[in-house]
Amino acid sequence: MSILQAKSNAISLLDIHDVTLLRGSCKVFDALTLQLNESRIGLIGDNGAGKSSLFRMICGLDTPQSGSVRVRHIDAHQVNSKRPGMVGMMFQNPDDQIIFPTVEEELALGLSPSGISRREAITRARDFLASRGLAHWSERTIGSLSQGQRQHVCWLALMIASPELLLLDEPFASLDLPGQALLGMDIAKASQQVIVSTHLLHHVRSFERVIWLDKGQVRADGSGQSVCAAYESDVAARLAAQALSFNDGLPDSPESIR
Numbered sequence: 001m002s003i004l005q006a007k008s009n010a011i012s013l014l015d016i017h018d019v020t021l022l023r024g025s026c027k028v029f030d031a032l033t034l035q036l037n038e039s040r041i042g043l044i045g046d047n048g049a050g051k052s053s054l055f056r057m058i059c060g061l062d063t064p065q066s067g068s069v070r071v072r073h074i075d076a077h078q079v080n081s082k083r084p085g086m087v088g089m090m091f092q093n094p095d096d097q098i099i100f101p102t103v104e105e106e107l108a109l110g111l112s113p114s115g116i117s118r119r120e121a122i123t124r125a126r127d128f129l130a131s132r133g134l135a136h137w138s139e140r141t142i143g144s145l146s147q148g149q150r151q152h153v154c155w156l157a158l159m160i161a162s163p164e165l166l167l168l169d170e171p172f173a174s175l176d177l178p179g180q181a182l183l184g185m186d187i188a189k190a191s192q193q194v195i196v197s198t199h200l201l202h203h204v205r206s207f208e209r210v211i212w213l214d215k216g217q218v219r220a221d222g223s224g225q226s227v228c229a230a231y232e233s234d235v236a237a238r239l240a241a242q243a244l245s246f247n248d249g250l251p252d253s254p255e256s257i258r
């Protein structure tokens with residue numbers, strides 16, 4: 001099914017139950033439980049809150065020490081073997097995602113679960129790029145692309161692969177304003193379940209559900225409008241408190257000394 005088709009009612013069920021996750025010596029999640037059924041879900045929170053770690057568990061890259069992560073009733077660590085191509089992740093850093101030296105080869109990789117020949121996959125990748133006005137990118141080497149262009153390639157690779165569940169980790173971070181708008185429109189049109197982690201709150205404010213993670217815990221969970229507003233108020237309060245304590249620590253102004 002093409003990602004460009006109108007939004008359908010096909011919604012994945014994602015069940016995270018009582019999960020504990022350690023990364024190195026860091027306990028990222030402790031008894032985390034979430035059921036994620038909405039078609040658009042935003043993940044927000046400070047650096048280190050656990051957003052990427054949640055994605056890594058869902059796509060089976062990290063296995064929790066206890067609890068379970070099930071995607072459409074399949075254990076996350078078995079998803080790749082049982083249903084190849086069911087979950088797709090756009091990594092925060094394009095260099096963690098891109099494997100092949102050219103754009104068309106990278107896009108063709110996403111078609112391999114369909115079992116078509118490499119030649120056919122390359123042809124489809126070229127056609128897809130042409131349909132996006134990017135025919136001139138086909139044979140471009142990844143090394144010749146800017147950071148934002150690489151991020152764009154990562155999104156194109158997910159689009160052509162068309163997994164049932166899309167996990168987008170900071171997908172807007174390096175994109176210019178037109179690129180952000182285009183990606184926002186692509187996400188809005190996608191037929192799949194999409195979960196977006198971002199620090200750019202306007203991209204998820206209209207989502208039906210946004211989860212604010214705070215040190216691995218769910219701090220707020222509700223409509224995009226309400227959760228983004230709660231997070232912004234908290235950040236504003238923290239900055240105000242920090243400014244106060246900073247001023248407390250400053251030496252007296254010359255006027256007050258006189």
Ligand SMILES: Nc1ncnc2c1ncn2[C@@H]1O[C@H](COP(=O)(O)OP(=O)(O)OP(=O)(O)O)[C@@H](O)[C@H]1O
Nearest residue numbers: 023024025026028046047048049050051052053054
């Ligand atoms: N490879 C690692 N080894 C040890 N600890 C890690 C590792 N990767 C992440 N962590 C820790 O896990 C916690 C969650 O990190 P994570 O990358 O999931 O946060 P995040 O919310 O995605 O942050 P950001 O907004 O900066 O992308 C942090 O405390 C981080 O320091």
